[in-house]
Amino acid sequence: MRAPTRTETHGNPTRRPAVGGGPVAFVQGRLRWGFETVEAVLDRIFGPAWNPLYQLGALGFFYYWVVAVSGIYIYIFFDTGTTEAYDSVQYLTVDQWYLGGVMRSLHRYASDGMILMMVVHMLREFALDRYRGARWFTWVTGTPILWLVFVAGITGYWMVWDQLAQYIAIASTEWLDWLGIFGEAIARNFLTPTTLDDRFFTLLTFIHIVAPLLLLLVLWIHLQRVTKPRINPKRGLAAGTFLMLVALSFVKPAVSHPPADLTVVPGVLKLDWFYLSAYPLMDTFSNGAVWAFAGVLTFMLFALPWLPPVRRPAAAVVDLNNCNGCERCANDCPYNAIIMRPRSDALPFEQEASVHASLCVGCGICAGACPTSTPFRRASELVPGIDLPDRSLRALRDEADAVAAGLAGDARVMVFGCDHAVPVGRLATDGIGTLSLPCIAAVPPSFIDYVLSRDLADGVVITGCRDGECFNRYGVAWMTARLLGERDPYLRKRVPRERIVTSWAAASDRVALEKQIETFRASLSALPKPSAPQAPQAPQAPQAMADGDGPNA
Amino acid sequence: MGTVQMRSFAKYLGQGIVYALIAVLLGVFADTPAYRHFDDDKAELTLSLAHSGKHVRECRRLSAAEIAALPPNMRKPVDCPRERVPVLVEVELDGQLIVREFVPPSGLFGDGPSQIYKNFVIPTGSYNLVVRLRESTRDEGFDYQREARVVIGPRQRFVIGFRAEAGGFIFGATTEPADSPADTQQLG
Ligand code: HEM
Numbered sequence: 001m002r003a004p005t006r007t008e009t010h011g012n013p014t015r016r017p018a019v020g021g022g023p024v025a026f027v028q029g030r031l032r033w034g035f036e037t038v039e040a041v042l043d044r045i046f047g048p049a050w051n052p053l054y055q056l057g058a059l060g061f062f063y064y065w066v067v068a069v070s071g072i073y074i075y076i077f078f079d080t081g082t083t084e085a086y087d088s089v090q091y092l093t094v095d096q097w098y099l100g101g102v103m104r105s106l107h108r109y110a111s112d113g114m115i116l117m118m119v120v121h122m123l124r125e126f127a128l129d130r131y132r133g134a135r136w137f138t139w140v141t142g143t144p145i146l147w148l149v150f151v152a153g154i155t156g157y158w159m160v161w162d163q164l165a166q167y168i169a170i171a172s173t174e175w176l177d178w179l180g181i182f183g184e185a186i187a188r189n190f191l192t193p194t195t196l197d198d199r200f201f202t203l204l205t206f207i208h209i210v211a212p213l214l215l216l217l218v219l220w221i222h223l224q225r226v227t228k229p230r231i232n233p234k235r236g237l238a239a240g241t242f243l244m245l246v247a248l249s250f251v252k253p254a255v256s257h258p259p260a261d262l263t264v265v266p267g268v269l270k271l272d273w274f275y276l277s278a279y280p281l282m283d284t285f286s287n288g289a290v291w292a293f294a295g296v297l298t299f300m301l302f303a304l305p306w307l308p309p310v311r312r313p314a315a316a317v318v319d320l321n322n323c324n325g326c327e328r329c330a331n332d333c334p335y336n337a338i339i340m341r342p343r344s345d346a347l348p349f350e351q352e353a354s355v356h357a358s359l360c361v362g363c364g365i366c367a368g369a370c371p372t373s374t375p376f377r378r379a380s381e382l383v384p385g386i387d388l389p390d391r392s393l394r395a396l397r398d399e400a401d402a403v404a405a406g407l408a409g410d411a412r413v414m415v416f417g418c419d420h421a422v423p424v425g426r427l428a429t430d431g432i433g434t435l436s437l438p439c440i441a442a443v444p445p446s447f448i449d450y451v452l453s454r455d456l457a458d459g460v461v462i463t464g465c466r467d468g469e470c471f472n473r474y475g476v477a478w479m480t481a482r483l484l485g486e487r488d489p490y491l492r493k494r495v496p497r498e499r500i501v502t503s504w505a506a507a508s509d510r511v512a513l514e515k516q517i518e519t520f521r522a523s524l525s526a527l528p529k530p531s532a533p534q535a536p537q538a539p540q541a542p543q544a545m546a547d548g549d550g551p552n553a
Numbered sequence: 554m555g556t557v558q559m560r561s562f563a564k565y566l567g568q569g570i571v572y573a574l575i576a577v578l579l580g581v582f583a584d585t586p587a588y589r590h591f592d593d594d595k596a597e598l599t600l601s602l603a604h605s606g607k608h609v610r611e612c613r614r615l616s617a618a619e620i621a622a623l624p625p626n627m628r629k630p631v632d633c634p635r636e637r638v639p640v641l642v643e644v645e646l647d648g649q650l651i652v653r654e655f656v657p658p659s660g661l662f663g664d665g666p667s668q669i670y671k672n673f674v675i676p677t678g679s680y681n682l683v684v685r686l687r688e689s690t691r692d693e694g695f696d697y698q699r700e701a702r703v704v705i706g707p708r709q710r711f712v713i714g715f716r717a718e719a720g721g722f723i724f725g726a727t728t729e730p731a732d733s734p735a736d737t738q739q740l741g
Contacts, residue, residue, distance in 0.1 A: 045567035052571075112579045167590055177670065183659070184603055185670045191601055191712050192725065244572040252580045263725065265591045265708040270584035280588055 024307060031127035036508040039469065048468035048504075050237045056121035058233040061219070062241060063117060066110035068212065070103040075209075078159070080201040082193075085161040086259045093255055105249030108272070111153050113245070115274040118149060126304070128420075128471060133312040134225070134335060134361045136305035141222040143301045148218060152211040153275035155204050164269050166190070166260035171282050178287035193262050225359055226473065227336050313362030313438065314389045318353050320344070322372045323385035325351035328488050329366035332441070334473035335359050338366060338386075353386055363472035364388045364442030368479075371489050373444035375400070384444075391437065393444070400447070403433035404456030410529075411521035414457035416443045418464040420471035422510045431521065433457065440464030441475035445482045445491035452499055452530075459499045459524045461517055467504040476504055498527060591674075596705040598646075598673040602715035605666040606638040606658060606688045640667035641687035641695070644713065646680050679704045684713055684722050697721040701736035 035053065042051045052059060077100060079088040092100030122142060125131055131139035154172065158165045173187035189200050223229040233241070257269065271279065282290050315337070316329075330338040330353060337359035340351040353366075366386045367373055373384035375397040382394040404414065409431040417424030417436040424434040437443060440462060448460050462479065470476040481487035483502065501520045505513045591597070612633040620628050637658040644652040651673060659665035682703050685695040697715070699722040705711050714723040721738050 042571070045564060045571060047564075050568075108583060109579050112583050113575075116575075116579065174670075174672075183665075185601070185668060187670060188601055188603070191599065191714065240568060240572055244576050248576040248580050251576075252583075254583070263710050265597045265710050267589065267591050267593060267708055269588050269590050271588045272584060273582040274579075280590075283590060 022309070025309075028127055028129060031123060033508055035124055035127050036466075036506040039466065039506070040509070043466065043468075046237070048466065050234050050240075051468055052233075052237060052241075053120070053124065054468035055230055055233045055237065056117050056124060058230045059237070059241065060114055060117040060121060061231045062233050062238050063110045063114040064212075064215075064219075066106055066242065066245060067114065070107040070110065071212075073103040074100070074107055078205075080159075080205050081198050082161060082196050082201065083259075085159060085201060086256065089160050089256055093253065097253065101253050102246070102249045105252075105254040106245055107156075108254040109245050109248050111156065112272065112274040113241075114149060115153070118145065122146075128469075130471065132305050132310070134315075134337070134359050137225050138222060139305050140302055141218060141224075143298060144218055145215060145222065146301075147298070148211050148215040150275060152208060152215065153272075155208040155211065157272065157275065159201070159204055159208060160256050161201070161260050162257035163260055163266040164257045164271070166262065167266045167269055168276070168279065169260075171279050175282055175287045175290060178291060190262060196262065225335055227334050228474075315357035315360035315362060316355050316364070316366050316386050317389055318355055318386050319383050320347070320352055320385075322370075322383055323349075323352050324371075325349040325353065326371060326488075327351070327353075328369040328371065329353050329386045332365050332369040332474065332478050334363065334365065334475075335361050337361070355386070361472065362388060362390065363439040363475065364391065364437060365439055365472060365475055365478060367393055368439075368442045368444050368482075369489065370444070373489075374446040375444075375450040376446065388438070388442070391442075396435065396437070396447070397450070399435060400433075400451060400456060403435065404451070407431060407433050407457060410458065411524040412457040413459045413461055413517060413521055413524070414451045415461040415463060415517070416440065416447070418471070418475070420507075421465045422463060422505050422507055422513050424463065426510065427514060427517065432517065439470070439472040439475040441472070441479045441482075443479070445489055448500060449492050449495045452495060455530075458527075459501070459520060461501050461503060461520065463503040463505055463513060465504060466506045466509070469506070496530065499524065591708055593707045594677055595674050596677050596707065596709040596711060598644075598675050598705075598711050598713070600642070600644055600652060600669060600671045600673075600684075600713045602642070602686075602713075603666045603668045604640055604686070604688065604715050604717065606640045607690060608634050609636045609638055609690065610634055636663040637665075637667075638688070638690055640669075641685075642669055643683075643685040643695075645683040645685075646675070648681070675705065677705055677707050677709070682713075682724075686715060686722070697739070699724075699736070699738045 039051060039053050042053055046052065048054065074089075074092060077088055077092050077096075079085060089104070092104050094101070125139065125142075154168060158168050158172070169190050170187060173185075173190060176182065177185045177187050189195060189197060223231070232238070257266070271277075278290060278294070281293070285293075324347075325340065325343065327340055330340050337356050338353050339356065341354050343349055343352050345352070355366075367384055367388055370384045370386050373387075373393050375382060375393070382397055384393050387393055400414065404412075407414075407430070411431055413432045415424050415427060415432060415434040417434060418440045419436050419438050421440075424436050428434045441464075443462070448462070451457050451460050462483070464476050464479065465471050467476050467480075478487060480502070482489060483491050483500070485491065485493075501516070503513055503516050612631045615630060615632055619632075620630065623629075639655040639657045641655050642652060643650060643654075652671060654669060656667035656669045657663070658667050680703055681700070683698070683700045686697040687695045689696055697717075701724065703711065703724065712723075712725055715721065716723055724736075
């Protein structure tokens with residue numbers, strides 16, 4: 001057996017994000033394992049396309065729209081005023097239970113769902129280490145979203161003016177007064193029924209409408225740096241989610257507490273723990289302590305992208321001599337980091353690619369898309385039009401050559417892996433050579449052709465993140481499309497498909513991947529040895545390449 | 554690798570179960586567990602007032618010479634200080650002093666009302682409540698005082714307010730001071 005160290009620089013498993021020292025990395029690793037486990041179950045039940053955990057942001061948006069539409073309906077009947085507010089909500093809940101009541105329940109439960117989706121989405125981005133480097137912007141713009149969602153939800157409960165609202169009103173205003181920035185304590189508005197002012201309810205309604213609108217604006221900013229963000233869940237998932245909300249609304253309609261009475265302190269309250277968990281803290285600790293807690297938490301969230309270990313791979317670099325302005329890199333970049341601009345040199349092309357370094361996450365998908373990234377180039381140096389300085393294609397080719405030189409047997413396999421999926425370095429044996437890249441779509445399809453036609457190996461395994469959860473968002477999708485001949489650059493038709501297998505596997509799927517590779521190798525041994533030079537072959541769909549998992553797009 | 558999918562019936566059943574779990578999560582934590590904010594054998598005493606103390610010294614008539622010395626557009630017959638004295642507030646419950654605070658005036662120049670807002674959780678029952686307020690420069694005594702026997706019921710929110718126009722201290726929602734022999738409002 002060969003030592004697994006054979007993969008040299010590219011296959012080093014310690015480069016995987018969740019692995020490393022420190023408490024942050026530890027928590028990340030645990031969380032990531034948890035997500036992968038649940039995602040695997042949901043993959044089986046929903047399929048990758050409908051897996052809710054792969055589209056939490058989109059689900060968040062979906063809940064937002066349900067809240068918005070139901071909110072508009074409720075607003076038609078809502079009266080602002082100290083007694084009118086409660087009565088109008090009671091009218092919807094009791095007299096118009098079949099529609100108004102359902103709308104109210106949808107409004108409540110979809111709001112709760114938004115918190116749930118938002119928190120899980122945030123935890124998942126954290127677990128997958130998608131918040132550092134160039135991704136800081138999306139993370140940081142996510143933080144004010146938290147506050148806005150809470151402001152919207154809390155003012156919503158306040159508007160009902162029942163005992164829960166009374167509790168929220170007094171606790172919130174006392175909490176705000178702690179800051180001492182309001183001329184007169186605003187809690188004084190809620191001393192006695194006579195001090196209560198209808199105008200305060202108008203203000204509340206205003207905040208309750210403005211906060212979600214502002215939220216929409218911040219969400220738009222949140223998505224500025226991601227290409228083609230998924231803002232709508234797959235239709236089947238949306239339908240299921242909506243049916244679930246409607247069913248819940250009938251089974252357990254949202255109701256009010258008894259009307260507010262400022263002369264009596266509310267005793268037992270049915271809190272919405274999604275929105276109001278902080279209120280018991282205000283009862284137990286001082287308002288100052290809760291401010292400190294909220295402040296520190298917010299600050300930590302803001303600061304997280306810059307906490308060590310800081311990872312910032314070098315941005316992709318364009319080599320104008322090799323760039324013909326074909327736009328493929330710009331089309332494939334998942335982070336809007338490449339723009340096409342008018343030619344700045346004397347070459348006879350209209351455009352050239354230009355990398356916005358601060359937006360680049362260093363995934364290398366652009367290099368995988370570049371038509372000049374062909375390892376067959378021996379005459380001229382292998383310098384593609386766009387490349388990663390840290391992991392150049394030339395080094396990758398040299399490494400592939402070196403790894404291949406050490407392979408033995410009649411079922412030699414070259415595994416191309418992803419730094420964020422199964423750490424392929426650990427799979428290396430006598431018959432299995434491994435190469436790991438920052439993203440599987442960083443492998444130009446011509447590399448597969450190169451490995452097989454130059455007889456560097458008998459088969460090629462392409463493995464990256466699970467379908468639907470690609471660390472770099474579009475790597476798996478683009479790679480699949482390239483292999484299928486649906487997206488430039490295609491895998492050439494002459495490449496024997498039965499010698500390629502794709503496997504979309506998360507880090508925790510290593511054992512399954514190992515088994516799949518073994519099955520693949522057995523099938524390779526059974527194939528007749530190709531005669532060199534190769535004859536052209538009929539294309540086949542990659543699913544048929546071998547008996548492993550095909551990509552499920 | 555997760556992508557091995559189940560047959561369609563089992564799949565939809567599984568999806569139904571997952572949706573049901575999410576619905577249960579949403580439905581339950583939207584109002585359960587109930588939270589006891591306040592015990593039935595307790596009540597809340599809230600002291601909340603905003604009242605301007607007197608100016609730190611009396612207005613002084615300016616002499617003709619002093620007026621003449623002022624720029625023509627700023628001439629006025631009296632010179633009044635802006636700053637106000639802190640307001641002293643005391644609350645005594647069954648002879649026990651629970652609040653004694655000199656509340657400073659608000660505002661950048663110390664010319665705004667003194668504001669105080671405090672909550673106390675007390676057992677229900679009957680209390681002898683005395684509240685006092687000093688708004689002037691005097692060193693001793695109070696300008697307002699109210700004393701009453703009050704019965705405070707379960708979870709009652711008993712608010713002590715103050716409005717000079719209404720004669721001084723206000724208890725609860727009522728605006729008429731001193732409505733029983735046991736309830737005396739005095740001006741000092
Ligand atoms: C209602 C609240 C939110 C909604 C609707 C939302 C929505 C989205 C959407 C649609 C995406 C793009 C997903 C994709 O297509 O790959 C995204 C990405 C992201 N979100 Fe949110 N988000 C919300 C809150 C948050 C919060 C609170 C945070 C963290 C503080 C956060 C952090 C991120 C990060 C880091 C990414 C980028 C992932 C990457 O770079 O690939 N989001 N969000």
